[in-house]
Amino acid sequence: MSFVLDLWTVIAVASGAVFFLAGTTGLLRFPDALTRLHALTKADNLGLGLVVLGLLPQVDSVSAGLKLLCIWGLVLLSGATAAQLIARVVLRRDTHP
Amino acid sequence: MIDVLNIGLAGLILGLALWSIVAREAFAAVAGFMAYGLLLTLVWVQLHGIDVALTEAAIGGGLTGALLISAATRLRSTEAAARAERPGAVVRWLAAGVSAAVTAALAVGVLALPVPAPTLAPDVAAHIAVTGVGNPITAVLLAFRAMDTLLEAIVLLFALIGVWSLAPDRFWGGRPGLRQHADPNGILAYVARVLPPIGVIAGIYIFWVGADHPGGKFQGATIMAAMWLLVMMAGLADAPPISRTWLRTLLVAGPLVFIAIGVVGVVTADAFLAYPAGIAKPLILVIEFALMPTLTLILGLMLVGAPKRGPLP
Numbered sequence: 001m002s003f004v005l006d007l008w009t010v011i012a013v014a015s016g017a018v019f020f021l022a023g024t025t026g027l028l029r030f031p032d033a034l035t036r037l038h039a040l041t042k043a044d045n046l047g048l049g050l051v052v053l054g055l056l057p058q059v060d061s062v063s064a065g066l067k068l069l070c071i072w073g074l075v076l077l078s079g080a081t082a083a084q085l086i087a088r089v090v091l092r093r094d095t096h097p
Numbered sequence: 098m099i100d101v102l103n104i105g106l107a108g109l110i111l112g113l114a115l116w117s118i119v120a121r122e123a124f125a126a127v128a129g130f131m132a133y134g135l136l137l138t139l140v141w142v143q144l145h146g147i148d149v150a151l152t153e154a155a156i157g158g159g160l161t162g163a164l165l166i167s168a169a170t171r172l173r174s175t176e177a178a179a180r181a182e183r184p185g186a187v188v189r190w191l192a193a194g195v196s197a198a199v200t201a202a203l204a205v206g207v208l209a210l211p212v213p214a215p216t217l218a219p220d221v222a223a224h225i226a227v228t229g230v231g232n233p234i235t236a237v238l239l240a241f242r243a244m245d246t247l248l249e250a251i252v253l254l255f256a257l258i259g260v261w262s263l264a265p266d267r268f269w270g271g272r273p274g275l276r277q278h279a280d281p282n283g284i285l286a287y288v289a290r291v292l293p294p295i296g297v298i299a300g301i302y303i304f305w306v307g308a309d310h311p312g313g314k315f316q317g318a319t320i321m322a323a324m325w326l327l328v329m330m331a332g333l334a335d336a337p338p339i340s341r342t343w344l345r346t347l348l349v350a351g352p353l354v355f356i357a358i359g360v361v362g363v364v365t366a367d368a369f370l371a372y373p374a375g376i377a378k379p380l381i382l383v384i385e386f387a388l389m390p391t392l393t394l395i396l397g398l399m400l401v402g403a404p405k406r407g408p409l410p
Contacts, residue, residue, distance in 0.1 A: 077292065084284040 005057035012054025019047030033090045037083045044079035048072055103143060110136050123169040123176060130165060134158030147311035148234040151303070155319035163400055229378025231309030238313070239381045243370045247355045250388055253395045254352060261339055264404040270340035274401040277332040289331030296324035304389055308378075314385050318392035325397045336401050344394065351391030355384050 019042060026039025052072045059065045113133040120126040134157040141150035172179075184192075221233050221241065228240040238246045261273075279285045304317030328334045337344050358380055359370040366373045372380045 074295070077288065081284055081288045088284075 009054045009058055012050045016047045016050030016054060019043050019050065023047060034087060037087055041079055041083045044075055048075055106136060106139060106143070110140065121180060123172055124166070127162065127165040127169045131158055131162035134162060148232070148313065151311060151313075151316040155316050159323070160319055160396060160400070167400070167402070227374070227377060228372075228381065230381060232307060232311065232313075234311070235307050235313060235381070239384060240372065240377060243355075243359070247352065247359065247370070250352050250355065250391065253392065253399075254348060257348070257395045257399050260399055260403055262403075268404040268407055270338060271404040271406045272338045273336045273398060273404045274329075275405055276335060277330050279330070279332045281332070286331045286333060289327045289333050293324040293328060296320055296327075300324070304385070307385070308382075314389050314392055318389055319396055321389075321393040322397035322400070325393065326400055329397075329401065336398070339398075339404055347390050347394055349391075351384075351388035354387035358384060 023039050023043025026042075027036050030036045030039055049072055052068050055068060056065050059068065110133060113129050113136065117126045117129040117133060120129060134153060138150045138154040138158060141147070141153055218233075221237060224241075225231075225233055225236045228236045230236050230239070264271075264273075300317045300320035302317075303312040303320060304314050305312075307313030307317070329336055339345075358372075362371040362373070363369050
């Protein structure tokens with residue numbers, strides 16, 4: 001059982017890392033602010049989500065697991081907000097230069 | 098494996114430090130400095146200094162970063178003129194020489210430390226039971242070196258007075274900063290309604306666990322101040338006029354309670370800031386509770402800045 005859980009952790013955390021790598025590549029290579037934001041939020045949402053899901057079987061207590069899930073939720077909220085705010089500034093700048 | 102990670106971390110930090118110094122644009126330098134602060138947090142975690150890591154993330158990376166960003170935005174109009182100004186060769190060589198000398202002196206100082214470094218940790222571990230708190234950092238900050246913490250709180254208060262003193266005479270006593278107007282149905286107003294309840298609980302939690310685990314009033318107060326700033330930025334609440342009595346009372350309450358307990362210690366425990374045996378923990382709690390609102394207000398108001406609007410009639 002613990003082997004299966006460890007395997008799950010390795011697979012999920014590694015997939016999360018792939019999303020972070022892809023997000024960083026997108027941030028560096030994409031042509032404009034909106035597409036870069038798109039790449040960045042994927043890393044936040046899916047990358048961190050997979051890392052959190054992968055770490056869940058490794059926690060000692062239920063409260064530690066809940067804290068991990070809370071962190072993911074807060075990052076989702078703040079990441080989505082920051083992306084919206086930046087995108088709005090970009091749109092306003094592009095339509096009223 | 099972990100060594101590779103640590104070496105990579107150290108390399109990144111050095112690179113970011115260099116970037117913050119050589120970046121021509123103030124905003125880029127600040128962005129580098131904030132990333133530097135976050136990586137420094139990871140270093141403290143690696144050194145098992147979770148308390149310091151929390152403080153670094155909250156104050157070093159977050160609060161200082163926000164202060165520097167507003168400074169960089171304010172300086173933007175002067176930047177072109179500052180860049181056109183090129184100091185003479187003598188000044189530049191002198192600056193380089195002084196910087197190199199300071200770095201060399203620091204390096205010599207660090208390398209000259211005896212191995213193992215002198216430590217008071219065994220003394221703290223031996224006497225922590227007297228204080229009643231479980232977290233050695235809190236015991237050091239509020240019992241063994243309480244004087245330092247008292248002076249820190251007073252220094253922060255002076256810093257806020259310094260910020261306020263930049264106000265023009267006609268705005269003295271008025272509200273700090275400008276009134277923020279955000280779309281009441283926009284995303285910022287939404288987050289400013291959803292996040293503060295969670296943030297306030299997180300702030301109080303971090304403040305409360307400080308007695309036995311990493312955390313404490315500085316980290317908790319920074320989170321509370323951030324929630325207050327969010328509500329103000331979204332235009333849901335306005336900053337209070339700095340002439341309000343309740344505001345000024347809360348601002349001095351923390352340090353005053355701290356000093357009062359310290360003076361009582363002269364009578365009851367034979368030394369300033371000494372706690373009578375047996376009630377050290379309750380006294381530490383009283384000080385923490387008094388300092389929490391003071392620190393929240395100081396940190397928040399410092400970011401809002403000097404009064405920019407006249408006092409209300």
